[in-house]
Amino acid sequence: VQVVESGGGLAQAGGSxxxxxAASGHTFSVYTMGWFRQAPGKEREFVAAxxxxxxxxxxxxxxKGRFTISRDNAKNTVYLQMDSLNAEDTAVYxxxxxxxxxxxxxxxxxxxxxxxxQGTQVTVSS
Numbered sequence: 001v002q003v004v005e006s007g008g009g010l011a012q013a014g015g016s017x018x019x020x021x022a023a024s025g026h027t028f029s030v031y032t033m034g035w036f037r038q039a040p041g042k043e044r045e046f047v048a049a050x051x052x053x054x055x056x057x058x059x060x061x062x063x064k065g066r067f068t069i070s071r072d073n074a075k076n077t078v079y080l081q082m083d084s085l086n087a088e089d090t091a092v093y094x095x096x097x098x099x100x101x102x103x104x105x106x107x108x109x110x111x112x113x114x115x116x117x118q119g120t121q122v123t124v125s126s
Contacts, residue, residue, distance in 0.1 A: 001023050001024070001025045001026045001028060001031060001097040001115045002023065002024050002025045002115060003021050003022065003023045003024075003095050003096065003097065003115060003116070003117040004021070004022050004117055004118070005019060005020070005021050005093060005094065005095055005117045005118065005119055005120040006019070006020050006021075006022070006120055007019040007020045007120060008092075008093060008120030008121045008122045008123075009121075009122070009123070010123045010124075010125065011085050011122070011123070011124050011125070012085075012124070012125055013085060013086050013087060013124055013125065013126045014084060014085065014086075015085050015124070016081070016082060016083045016084075016085065017082045017085065017122060018079060018080070018081050018082070019035070019079065019080040019082065019093055019095075019120060019122075020077055020078075020079055021033065021035070021077060021078045021079070021080075021095035021117065022075075022076060022077050023076045023077065023078070023097065024076065025115075026097075028073060028076040028097075029052055029053070029073040030052050030101040030102055031052055031097040031098050031101060032049055032050065032051050032052055032097075032098040032103060032104055032107055033049065033050055033069075033071060033078040033095060033096070033097055033098070034046065034047075034048070034049040034050075034095065034096055034097075034098070034107060034108075034112075034113050035047040035048045035049070035069060035078075035080045035093060035094070035095050036093070036094045036095075036096065036110065036113075037089075037091035037092065037093045037094070037122075038091055038092050038094070038119075039090060039091040039092075042091075044094070044110055045060065046060050046107075046108040046109070046110070047059070047060055047063055047067065047080070047093070048060065048063065048067055048069040048080060049069065049104075049107040049108065050069045050070065050071050050078060051104055052101075052102060053073075054070065054071045054073070056104065057069050057070075058107055058108065060108070062088070063082075063089075066082065066083050066084045066085075067080060067081065067082050067083070068080070068081040068083075069081075078095060080093070080095075082122070085122075085124045086124060086126070087124050087125070087126045088124075089122060089124050090122060090123050090124050091121075091122060092119040092120065092121050092122075093119060093120050093121075093122055094116050094117055094119045095116075095117055096113035096114065096115055096116045096117070097113060097114060097115045098112055098113060098114075099112060099113065099114045
């Protein structure tokens with residue numbers, strides 16, 4: 001699966017952004033998809049994941065209640081709606097596909113995912 005992220009930009013604290021991740025290549029609908037982020041000088045960290053049919057979603061504690069992951073398998077796209085943004089959300093955001101089909105194993109681990117995109121920058125000003 002090849003992925004391309006978009007939708008990043010500059011937002012005010014308390015504002016919202018919606019990221020998109022467009023996929024191509026292998027059948028998109030058989031893969032769990034994940035969003036990760038990496039702030040300057042920090043490790044890439046898990047943000048959210050969604051199962052292949054979209055019936056299961058998972059979030060990092062730091063974004064729970066503020067971010068929503070969703071997918072549209074007809075459009076081969078996964079989304080990350082980000083609300084109530086704060087300065088700590090500033091990072092490059094990446095999406096990726098799980099290495100295995102029909103699997104949620106270790107959904108919050110970087111090593112579980114392959115086919116990373118180039119990322120999209122999100123900057124939140126306070």
